[in-house]
Amino acid sequence: MIAFLKLIFFGLVGLSIVYLSLSVFSASLRRERLEKEYDADPVPGQTRDDYVETGMAAYRTSMRPKLLLLVYVVPVAIWGGIVYVINTN
């Protein structure tokens, strides 16, 4: 039981580190793209910062940040699969 709790605890900590770094990485990629878009083709009547912030607000409500939650789902599913396959004959 203690070994199981240890696995759950350290697994969750590890996956949370992966999730947080991936969220930062993904947001950073989007911000860079928005900045480059504005620099290549400035929108009249909108500052660069405004353009980027509107884009980031749209990003935060989009599907992609939610898809990153798969970081928790996929490894747990694989783990369940391994436990099942190993222990059935």
Added chain:
Amino acid sequence: MRILAFLFQLLPILMVGVVLHYVLPQHDIVRVVNTYQERQDLNDWTRIFWSDPSPQSATLVNRDVQFIQTVRKKTFLLGFIQRDTTEVMVYRNEDTGWGWPFYFKFDTASLQTEADDLRSTPENPKWALITHYGWRNGYFSAFPNAIAIRPVSSPDETVIPWFNIVFFVIVIFLIGMVRAMWFQFRERMIDPAMDAAGDRMDIAQARMDARRSRMRRWFDSWKPKDRR
């Protein structure tokens, strides 16, 4: 000297390789001869070659371990090339529980029963595929741990190591991912910070120069004209 440095750089890769060779699953074509159970002393450094089926077993000085005695087909190159000769191989059969290495094996008793069911004689052999991890070493009494066993129709069965293929694909993907994340972090966070610090340094330097030249002019004003 350069060779030595190269070998030294190779060391971490070698160590990771050794750990992976111990931990990743491998397949053997075997004929089960017998199974037995034996009391094992677990109180010296060779303890690392035995499992921790449950937390309470970590403190035990000795306990019973189940074994599977087999005759197996010899192979070359990590099992990729089969040979016609055979050798004896003894596997231990232990739970790994929820701990390292992460096989989550709890069906030791069932596996032992399956192995018993597959026992055969050299005259009338029943071949089986055994999945295991670990090393056999007679001097340290180390045994590979059997994970699964299933009957195969012929001793020349080709086995595709699907788990290892997927494992290495995922590892390569993760290395690429970490690299991309690091480059992005450096480009967006570290480089601008360094640039800002560099700019501040330049401004400070310019100010110092200006002050120095003012001082110099003032000093010079005290000197005779021909020595300025």
